[in-house]
Amino acid sequence: MVIHYKEKSFFTSKDLALSVIGGRWKIAIIWCLLQQSPLRLSEIQKYLPDVNQRMLIRQLRELEEDQIITRVVYPVVPPKVEYQLSEIGLQLEPVVTSICDWGDHFRAFLDENTDKKSVE
Amino acid sequence: MVIHYKEKSFFTSKDLALSVIGGRWKIAIIWCLLQQSPLRLSEIQKYLPDVNQRMLIRQLRELEEDQIITRVVYPVVPPKVEYQLSEIGLQLEPVVTSICDWGDHFRAFLDENTDKKSVE
């Protein structure tokens, strides 16, 4: 987010990571590609119906530039393009998993701490 | 980021988590408080000199609202306020750790794949 690692060299590991995966939809995209791979653009759109196409493409481009995903174009008509995680991209699995896990914990925590009155 | 869980109920765990920890400086703040706790505002500022105070306070407020951190005010002059991670906040440790770890991997990856010409 904001300052990209290509413009700054004195980053902590955490800031470096966040500059790459911090985009609004990037974790979601990586999550999709961990579920199934490769995926075509139109398939990713089905997974993520809330993202508009323009935005999705932009985030995919950035991930490609950062070498997190690979993009393979098949010279056919109508066009076919496949996206998949690179080797370094696949290594993001623990990040995505820990985020999902914590989200589960947090949801349970919210459920516990909400509407206590209605129980009593 | 953007849509907060308080305004939307049909979130995936991942989106729920990201709506809470997705802010520009939140992982950094959580990282600080995992290193040392409690911390006063002025101490967090020393850890994170790039964040301006206004921004830092805003992110702290949001984390507090989301119950990730606790804020204890001591009624003294000059004021003293201590921040620390809540129980659910402490459980973010694997998230921060996996991000840092991946950042390390990614840096190594970048180092390997940069300036190959100068080596040959």
Next chain:
DNA sequence: GGAAATACTGACATTTTTGTCACTATAAAC
């Protein structure tokens, strides 16, 4: 000859996030 499918791009508008500046309160120390 026109529509359909896929994966885009460009220009621009809007929204969200982040940053800046000036300002507050309080009591103790000098």
Next chain:
DNA sequence: GTTTATAGTGACAAAAATGTCAGTATTTCC
């Protein structure tokens, strides 16, 4: 009585991210 320290707030400006709309290319199908 002025300065110092800490932890803020309010109003606003700037920057960044995201979204919208219209348009492109290609070939096959009808």
